[in-house]
Ligand SMILES: NC(=O)C1=CN([C@@H]2O[C@H](COP(=O)(O)OP(=O)(O)OC[C@H]3O[C@@H](n4cnc5c(N)ncnc54)[C@H](OP(=O)(O)O)[C@@H]3O)[C@@H](O)[C@H]2O)C=CC1
């Protein structure tokens with residue numbers, strides 16, 4: 441019989457971390473061996489004999505956490521935001537020196553969200569205009585969301601490959617921010633509202649029509665199947681995978 445995966449959760453008392461602790465504890469093929477808070481030394485992961493780490497902390501700490509895991513040959517599943525191109529490139533370089541170790545950075549673990557972003561990328565070349573609205577709870581520490589950034593990147597890449605020109609926009613703004621953030625040429629608007637969890641709309645416009653792709657996470661339980669899928673897959677995918685779509689058969 442295959443032994444259970446030995447999993448350590450970082451950020452264990454946070455909104456996502458607490459949910460992950462429950463999900464891992466309930467999974468028959470996993471054992472939760474450590475649950476670390478902000479003040480716990482990372483060495484606790486090693487003492488506990490973890491082989492897999494889940495990072496659900498904050499953008500300021502995630503890079504050091506993941507580097508620590510990789511340097512010790514542990515596989516990491518990362519949901520924390522803040523992984524810029526430069527940070528991912530540094531991590532890829534580190535992973536080259538640790539063959540056999542896998543890291544998944546997943547801007548969104550909800551399968552519906554991953555699918556919605558993939559659908560948006562597929563649709564993007566057929567429409568003149570595309571904009572993203574992401575909507576989250578007001579305790580979220582960053583904007584725009586990692587999901588919106590990833591979706592914009594996928595859309596921009598698909599449009600560039602198809603040779604689609606930039607979305608038309610003749611606006612003269614008189615107030616900074618009125619048109620949202622520019623992510624790879626895609627406008628992203630961030631809403632923070634009490635009562636929300638995590639939501640996103642991709643608006644695609646053409647002459648006389650609009651396609652809206654909306655995904656809603658009403659509960660953080662929505663992220664857990666993706667976290668568990670990541671944990672079950674990451675060791676078989678050495679190096680860095682960016683986006684849970686990398687583990688799914690999406691057939692672009
Ligand atoms: N990929 C995905 O599907 C999802 C990703 N996220 C992302 O996950 C991250 C966490 O979100 P959320 O759970 O809502 O946030 P919370 O603020 O609820 O939790 C963050 C956790 O990180 C801990 N922490 C804070 N600072 C440090 C530090 N310096 N070192 C180690 N740990 C630290 C906190 O500890 P303490 O309690 O002691 O302050 C807390 O437990 C965010 O980046 C968010 O965007 C969120 C939802 C889904």
Ligand SMILES: O=C(O)C1=N[C@H](C(=O)O)C[C@H](O)C1
Pocket residue numbers: 521547548549576580581584585586587588637638639
């Ligand atoms: O902070 C959150 O809540 C979320 N963060 C991730 C992001 O920034 O995209 C994923 C999801 O949107 C929830």
